[in-house]
Amino acid sequence: MLQHHxxxxxxxxxxxxxxxxxxLLIALVTGSIYRDLTLKNQEQALERLITISSKExxxxxxDLSTELGMSLQSNQALRKxxxxxxxxxxxxxxxxxxxxxxxxxHVIEISQLTVFDAALDTLSHFSSNFDTSLSCPNLINEAxxxxxxxxxxxxxxxxxxxxxxxxxVLVPIGGLRIMGYVEITSAPVHFLKKIEQTLGNPVxxxxxxxxxxxxxxxxxxxxxxxxxxxxxxELTNAFGEAVIAVxxxxxxxxxFEELNQTRNLIILGTGITTLIAIFIALLGLxxxxxxxxxxxxxxxxxxxxxxxxxxxxxxxRGTEETRELAKSFNQMTKELNELYxxxxxxxxxxxxxxLPNRNFFHARLDQLTATDTATPFSLLLIDLDRFKxxxxxxxxxxxxKLLTAAAERFRESxxxxxxxxxxxxxxxxxxxxxIISRIGGDEFAVILPETTDPKDIEIVCRKLIQSIKQNFxxxxxxxxxxxxxxxxxxxxxxxxxxxxxxHADIAMYHAKSSRCGYAFYEPSLEKHKHIALNFExxxxxxxxxxxxxxxxxxxxxxxxxxxxxxxxxxxIHPEVGLIPPDQFIPAAEKTGLIHPFTHWVISEAIEQCxxxxxxxxxMGVSINVSAISLQDPELIDVIRTQLATYPINxxxxxxxxxxxxxxxxxxxxxxxxxxxxxxxxxxxIDDFGTGYSSLAYLKKLPVNEIKIDRSFVIxxxxxxxxxxxxxxxxxxxxxxxxxxxxxxxxxxEARQALVNLNCDTLQGYLFSRPLQINDFLLWLKEKKxxxxxxxxxx
Amino acid sequence: xINKLISMAFLGLAMFCGAALAEDxxxxxxxxxxxxxxxxxxxxxLANEIPDLRIIDARVANDRAQGYIEGSVNLPDIDTDCDTLxxxxxxxxxxxLFYCNGIKCGRSVKSARKAIDCGYQTVYWxxxxxxxxxxxxxxxxxx
Numbered sequence: 057m058l059q060h061h062x063x064x065x066x067x068x069x070x071x072x073x074x075x076x077x078x079x080l081l082i083a084l085v086t087g088s089i090y091r092d093l094t095l096k097n098q099e100q101a102l103e104r105l106i107t108i109s110s111k112e113x114x115x116x117x118x119d120l121s122t123e124l125g126m127s128l129q130s131n132q133a134l135r136k137x138x139x140x141x142x143x144x145x146x147x148x149x150x151x152x153x154x155x156x157x158x159x160x161x162h163v164i165e166i167s168q169l170t171v172f173d174a175a176l177d178t179l180s181h182f183s184s185n186f187d188t189s190l191s192c193p194n195l196i197n198e199a200x201x202x203x204x205x206x207x208x209x210x211x212x213x214x215x216x217x218x219x220x221x222x223x224x225v226l227v228p229i230g231g232l233r234i235m236g237y238v239e240i241t242s243a244p245v246h247f248l249k250k251i252e253q254t255l256g257n258p259v260x261x262x263x264x265x266x267x268x269x270x271x272x273x274x275x276x277x278x279x280x281x282x283x284x285x286x287x288x289x290e291l292t293n294a295f296g297e298a299v300i301a302v303x304x305x306x307x308x309x310x311x312f313e314e315l316n317q318t319r320n321l322i323i324l325g326t327g328i329t330t331l332i333a334i335f336i337a338l339l340g341l342x343x344x345x346x347x348x349x350x351x352x353x354x355x356x357x358x359x360x361x362x363x364x365x366x367x368x369x370x371x372x373r374g375t376e377e378t379r380e381l382a383k384s385f386n387q388m389t390k391e392l393n394e395l396y397x398x399x400x401x402x403x404x405x406x407x408x409x410x411l412p413n414r415n416f417f418h419a420r421l422d423q424l425t426a427t428d429t430a431t432p433f434s435l436l437l438i439d440l441d442r443f444k445x446x447x448x449x450x451x452x453x454x455x456x457k458l459l460t461a462a463a464e465r466f467r468e469s470x471x472x473x474x475x476x477x478x479x480x481x482x483x484x485x486x487x488x489x490x491i492i493s494r495i496g497g498d499e500f501a502v503i504l505p506e507t508t509d510p511k512d513i514e515i516v517c518r519k520l521i522q523s524i525k526q527n528f529x530x531x532x533x534x535x536x537x538x539x540x541x542x543x544x545x546x547x548x549x550x551x552x553x554x555x556x557x558x559h560a561d562i563a564m565y566h567a568k569s570s571r572c573g574y575a576f577y578e579p580s581l582e583k584h585k586h587i588a589l590n591f592e593x594x595x596x597x598x599x600x601x602x603x604x605x606x607x608x609x610x611x612x613x614x615x616x617x618x619x620x621x622x623x624x625x626x627x628i629h630p631e632v633g634l635i636p637p638d639q640f641i642p643a644a645e646k647t648g649l650i651h652p653f654t655h656w657v658i659s660e661a662i663e664q665c666x667x668x669x670x671x672x673x674x675m676g677v678s679i680n681v682s683a684i685s686l687q688d689p690e691l692i693d694v695i696r697t698q699l700a701t702y703p704i705n706x707x708x709x710x711x712x713x714x715x716x717x718x719x720x721x722x723x724x725x726x727x728x729x730x731x732x733x734x735x736x737x738x739x740x741i742d743d744f745g746t747g748y749s750s751l752a753y754l755k756k757l758p759v760n761e762i763k764i765d766r767s768f769v770i771x772x773x774x775x776x777x778x779x780x781x782x783x784x785x786x787x788x789x790x791x792x793x794x795x796x797x798x799x800x801x802x803x804x805e806a807r808q809a810l811v812n813l814n815c816d817t818l819q820g821y822l823f824s825r826p827l828q829i830n831d832f833l834l835w836l837k838e839k840k841x842x843x844x845x846x847x848x849x850x
Numbered sequence: 851x852i853n854k855l856i857s858m859a860f861l862g863l864a865m866f867c868g869a870a871l872a873e874d875x876x877x878x879x880x881x882x883x884x885x886x887x888x889x890x891x892x893x894x895x896l897a898n899e900i901p902d903l904r905i906i907d908a909r910v911a912n913d914r915a916q917g918y919i920e921g922s923v924n925l926p927d928i929d930t931d932c933d934t935l936x937x938x939x940x941x942x943x944x945x946x947l948f949y950c951n952g953i954k955c956g957r958s959v960k961s962a963r964k965a966i967d968c969g970y971q972t973v974y975w976x977x978x979x980x981x982x983x984x985x986x987x988x989x990x991x992x993x
Contacts, residue, residue: 209987
């Protein structure tokens with residue numbers, strides 16, 4: 057667990073510190089050992105000094121005793137007393153000598169004088185203590201064991217008597233011819249205490265019985281003894297007996313101070329060395345490892361923040377390993393960048409057209425409207441006109457090719473760049489080119505950077521319109537499409553992506569409905585479009601609220617008699633007002649609301665038709681059925697129910713279907729239409745002539761009526777081609793025994809022409825625009841009364 | 851100061867030259883014809899075996915004052931002749947022993963030769979002399 061929190065730096069510092077501590081410990085332990093050794097050495101040295109000094113001093117004692125002995129044996133009186141073994145005289149002599157020497161000279165501290173005969177038997181002795189002889193038996197025994205000239209030599213030894221130690225010196229009496237011996241027994245302490253002068257240290261001499269024979273006045277007391285080094289030597293005599301102990305102590309404060317000083321120096325040195333080692337190690341670590349690692353880490357952070365940094369490689373210095381790591385890192389970054397680029401491409405490019413897609417466009421727009429980099433620009437929303445019918449009639453594969461071709465033309469007419477730049481690092485992207493992207497089915501969007509002047513924008517719009525003016529040739533079909541463009545300008549028309557897009561959409565919607573090609577956003581467009589934009593949500597409510605209404609446009613025969621009416625749906629929006637079906641039917645189809653809506657229209661129209669039968673018997677009603685409705689499985693049942701509910705001749709009910717609705721799925725349409733036809737309903741083909749339906753196929757359908765599209769009718773009096781079309785349609789209908797209805801009859805001239813061409817039924821503003829039911833009924837009444845008065849006049 | 855140094859240097863030089871030029875004092879011969887050479891132990895044994903052994907210290911008084919072997923009489927070699935010898939030795943047959951400071955001292959050699967010349971029959975010569983005596987730790991007398 058601990059290792060997760062430790063950095064390399066910390067581990068290094070801890071390790072070196074630990075070693076530093078260890079060496080400190082070793083230094084301290086060694087110091088302590090050295091101290092002990094030094095003390096022991098000192099003690100041994102002191103012991104040697106004691107030994108040597110003691111020997112010298114005892115030699116001095118021996119020499120002085122020998123001198124006394126020599127002087128005694130030269131004494132004639134003594135010689136005489138010895139040779140005559142005159143004990144009394146000897147006693148007297150010894151006592152005199154003892155006192156004389158003891159009192160006057162005091163060179164040695166005599167304890168006893170003993171005189172022996174030549175066989176070393178005691179003749180006499182004198183001492184301060186008469187009870188015990190202090191003579192040294194070992195010494196006497198050694199002397200006794202000698203023979204020949206050896207017996208002339210002086211002997212000495214330390215001897216213990218009564219727990220005290222004495223120095224005995226045996227000197228021969230009688231020169232070259234031995235007469236006896238004199239033994240001088242003295243206290244060695246008298247000499248040994250001189251060690252305090254020779255060594256300059258306090259001395260203590262201890263007797264074998266433990267009593268202190270001598271102690272220097274400056275001998276330390278027990279309390280202060282710890283500051284002293286105490287060396288003790290037990291002196292032994294020639295017979296191997298421990299006879300007396302000499303102790304010397306020396307002050308070791310100075311030694312300790314020196315030792316402490318040395319120890320402190322070692323601690324200081326170790327500390328400094330450790331710190332230097334840590335410093336060097338950290339410096340090395342930083343240069344060789346940490347700095348390169350930090351560089352790599354920073355690069356990763358930069359890359360995370362801004363993927364364009366992946367194009368950059370890192371130059372790292374340091375050890376071979378870190379350089380190798382950096383190399384691999386750079387290689388990996390390069391591969392990652394390539395991968396990222398291809399991912400970006402996949403995510404942000406439209407597969408069909410190769411243009412940037414909606415995601416890219418939104419991100420780019422979002423980026424452009426970010427406050428910190430905001431520069432003015434304009435947004436164009438382009439919708440292709442008539443694309444849907446191409447898709448419906450010629451199929452998606454043709455639609456797709458059309459889109460691709462249109463995209464190519466747009467691209468050529470703009471200052472675009474092919475580069476798809478990742479939106480989140482666009483700030484590095486200095487490209488000023490226009491951006492065009494496909495944002496939906498047939499919807500394109502363009503950003504014109506730094507272009508806000510309407511004149512400039514209009515130039516671009518016209519260029520775009522111009523680009524598709526020429527027919528497209530797709531799979532040998534000549535196809536003509538138009539476009540509607542909505543324009544919003546940043547920041548005037550909105551300062552965020554959604555507002556700008558919505559406003560451009562409103563403008564585009566306006567352009568489409570007004571068929572003016574392109575339109576700039578204006579707040580006045582807002583109200584109208586607001587509702588349009590909410591179609592989908594409002595539609596559902598609208599059915600429940602019964603906001604839909606059926607308008608009726610009359611259909612007249614050649615004799616100007618009303619034969620029926622086309623029911624046209626209108627949405628009376630509470631806020632917007634009247635909305636024509638081509639604006640809300642696509643939304644209804646998209647949301648699936650088209651089915652209930654169609655059911656409502658059917659029942660409403662049939663009910664109305666039944667209602668006016670009493671007044672105008674035989675007047676039928678036409679109902680528009682879209683391609684989607686034809687797919688509705690309930691459609692048949694709904695109509696059947698209605699016919700069962702209302703007693704009405706099914707022949708009066710006409711279902712109008714557009715060419716494209718039938719051609720979308722001809723098999724299914726044929727099946728459905730056959731069924732409806734069997735039910736007795738009249739089937740009509742609406743907008744005839746605009747589609748691509750095969751006339752041969754039409755023949756197979758159970759169709760009763762065809763309606764010529766208004767576009768041919770309106771211009772037929774001016775355009776010979778249109779007139780020819782109308783003429784051929786009518787003759788075709790005649791040959792197939794179909795009723796022909798002409799829509800868009802707006803002038804009497806047109807009516808006359810159609811009548812001349814033998815057209816069966818006419819419909820148009822010449823007679824009446826679509827009317828609400830009450831107005832329609834009023835119109836019927838007025839017409840009826842007018843006809844009545846006409847006939848009355850006639 | 852410099853003068854002092856110079857004079858010391860001269861003194862040192864003179865001493866060196868003196869030491870180099872001085873001859874080693876002559877060493878006593880190993881043997882003196884007609885005499886018995888003895889050592890310290892022989893001397894002690896002779897003294898105990900021959901009660902009338904006369905020991906003659908051939909050194910001058912100054913040397914003798916440092917100490918002497920007990921029982922010896924002082925007769926420096928320079929004073930030694932047949933006449934002075936008779937003062938200490940009763941007859942030509944009485945054993946006599948000569949010693950001086952040591953092997954580098956020629957006095958006992960001279961005295962012993964004179965004694966031989968004067969006709970003494972038993973002459974002992976203690977070649978090691980006082981030095982050997984002291985070194986072996988035998989007792990000496992000081993007056």
